[in-house]
Amino acid sequence: GMDDPETTDDDWAINQPMRLYVNQGEEEGYRFTEEGKLRRIASTEENRATIAWDYDQDGDLDVFVINHAARPQLFRNDGGNYYDFLRVKVYGAHGSESIGALVTVQVYQDDVEERLVREIGSSAAFLGEGERLAHFGLGKLPLNTLIHKVNVTWFDLLEGFQRYEVIYDVPPRTTLVVTRGSTSRTNMG
DSSP states (O other), rough: OSSOGGGSSSOOTTTTTOOOOOOOOOGGTTOOOOOOTTTTOOOOOOOEEEEEOOOOOOOSSSEEETTTTSSEEEOOOOOOSEEEEHHHHHHHHOSSSSSSOOEEEEEEEHOOOOOOOEEEEEOOOOTEOOOOEEEEEOOOTTTTTEEEEEEEEEEETTTEEEEEEEEEEEEEEEEEEETTTTEEEEOOO
16 A cells, blocks of 8 residues: 555555465466455555464464554454464573574475475564564375474574574474473474
8 A cells, every 4th residue: 555645646556455475386386376355355455564473373374464544454364274384483592582593394295305494583574573483384294294303503693503403203283482402392283
């Protein structure tokens, strides 16, 4: 959305619907398609911040939108929780959030290793900020599949990157909380 019409020279961008671009995956060459209207997220309010995070902690990402001169909007993703996921929250030795830590996940399916990497950071849009955790969408894993390995690597200003934690055989649909020196699991499934 744009500012009020009286503040711009033309009104081409007034009342434009919000867009949602969805990655179509490897089968479609990672092409993005616009699906805002299809997914009922095509609001024409003047958006100022968009935050993607797991509002209801069910493993799928929801979208919260802050609007100018209007109520905020929460778009809950209630698609049935069909797909598996892993969420990893990382803390430093003194309990602070570990911005910059790297989380690597190794999953084996049909004897093929897939390695996924996320950085703990402050992912943001204009005036918005997402969760400070690594959220991994894992697709639909075969029954009783465990995530082979989760590596958490912290950054140390004096010594550069250092690996401190390696966790094996983590069940999907889990929120893994990792603190330097100790690890706990919270099962979300």
